[in-house]
Amino acid sequence: MKLLNYTTTYFSILLLVLISIWAVLFYYAMFDEIYDSLDDGLENQKMLVMQYAANNPAVLDKPKFNESGYTIKKVPFSEINNFKDQYRDTLMYMQNEEEFEPVRLLESVFKQDDEYYKIKIVTSMVEEDDQLHNLLIYLIVLYVVLLLSILLLNNVFLRNVWKPFYRLMAQLKTFNIEKDGNIEFQPTNIEEFSLLNTQVEKLLEKSKQRYNDQKQFIENAAHELQTPLAITINRIELVLEENDLKEQQAAKLVSALENLERLTRLNKSLLLLSKIDNNQFTAQEPVSIPKLIQKCVADFTDIAAHKNMAINVSEHSHLVIDINMDLAIVLFTNLIKNAVSHGKPGTKVSIEIDKTSVTVQNISEAKTLDTERLFSRFYKKDASSSSTGLGLAISKAIAEKYGYRLHYFYERDIQHFKVTF
Numbered sequence: 001m002k003l004l005n006y007t008t009t010y011f012s013i014l015l016l017v018l019i020s021i022w023a024v025l026f027y028y029a030m031f032d033e034i035y036d037s038l039d040d041g042l043e044n045q046k047m048l049v050m051q052y053a054a055n056n057p058a059v060l061d062k063p064k065f066n067e068s069g070y071t072i073k074k075v076p077f078s079e080i081n082n083f084k085d086q087y088r089d090t091l092m093y094m095q096n097e098e099e100f101e102p103v104r105l106l107e108s109v110f111k112q113d114d115e116y117y118k119i120k121i122v123t124s125m126v127e128e129d130d131q132l133h134n135l136l137i138y139l140i141v142l143y144v145v146l147l148l149s150i151l152l153l154n155n156v157f158l159r160n161v162w163k164p165f166y167r168l169m170a171q172l173k174t175f176n177i178e179k180d181g182n183i184e185f186q187p188t189n190i191e192e193f194s195l196l197n198t199q200v201e202k203l204l205e206k207s208k209q210r211y212n213d214q215k216q217f218i219e220n221a222a223h224e225l226q227t228p229l230a231i232t233i234n235r236i237e238l239v240l241e242e243n244d245l246k247e248q249q250a251a252k253l254v255s256a257l258e259n260l261e262r263l264t265r266l267n268k269s270l271l272l273l274s275k276i277d278n279n280q281f282t283a284q285e286p287v288s289i290p291k292l293i294q295k296c297v298a299d300f301t302d303i304a305a306h307k308n309m310a311i312n313v314s315e316h317s318h319l320v321i322d323i324n325m326d327l328a329i330v331l332f333t334n335l336i337k338n339a340v341s342h343g344k345p346g347t348k349v350s351i352e353i354d355k356t357s358v359t360v361q362n363i364s365e366a367k368t369l370d371t372e373r374l375f376s377r378f379y380k381k382d383a384s385s386s387s388t389g390l391g392l393a394i395s396k397a398i399a400e401k402y403g404y405r406l407h408y409f410y411e412r413d414i415q416h417f418k419v420t421f
Contacts, residue, residue, distance in 0.1 A: 012147055031131075034126055035104070045123070049121065050119075053072065065092070071119070075109070075117065075118045080116055089104060092122060103122045104124075107120050168196070233264065239253060273393070276394070284324055285324075287322070289332075290318060299333070304340050309345065310348040311348065312349070314351065314353065316354050319354070319355065330395070332358070339361070343363060344362075344363045349362045361416050363414055364413070369415070404420060406419050
């Protein structure tokens, strides 16, 4: 969920709660004011009736409500002793509505000519159920209007305010440090966004500098190691050709030679990765994948035969892609080598070529591999293996360089490595 929508959601909930609380308080405050106004009116009407009764004693015997809206009845003193004015809600039949409607009633007493009288005065009042219904409708309309105003504010005004942030995020999504890309920071008067732009710029500069230093170090180290490694291997081979070596000495030299050869392979792999990262393989040409794979398969025929394995190539389509020939050879050589090396002896390696993909399959005694680390550099399932752990990482880097997808899946005891173009 986007930040604007996230804040809008919480703000809408908070607004609903506040409006609900305000509605309850407003409802009781409104009716308290209405009752106070009605009671003042009834009190004033009582005083007018008492003044009228002083001049016209005929109204002192009025037992029923009529057009005047009040009743007066003579009562003994014992009935009104300690009597206090009473205001209450009651119902009265209304001719125009033809039903009972709520009214406000004042019941009081007064003395005239040494006689005591009880007076009741009524006045119409607001119907609470109707008022509550209307208040609810108005509150819903108010909430909807406020909510629409907030959404409009977010999508028009606040979206423009957040434009520098969204533009920065969009560029960071596609930023690739390996391509030495740059981020264009949009000028802004907002202090927080300006600070964010400054910090991101500093972070990217440091990251690119360290990345370039690391690439340069790997490339230089690989180049510098090639010559001494080749010289050392050559001299050890010359020593091994001498006949006066003891068996134990020869075994130690062979072990050293194997480690040096492994170091040489590691050095070449790191150098290749560095060149791929530096985009040094710029030349591209149309490459016939079936012909290329047949050539790569031929290089592993002897190794496969030693493990009593067969390599079958199924060509369902003549696939041709634009790619650097050297990198294409490395890509499929590594995949075929991986299938032969880790395939179960006595089984076969299957290579299927379709219109848009190449799949290398092998039967393995091992179960599914760690998909999160499989294409990581220096990852090896068996730590004691003589492999450099860079083969699949190099294949992944080549695939990503050209926008291809290299992925792995395990199904029915078969390991699948699929390159989709």
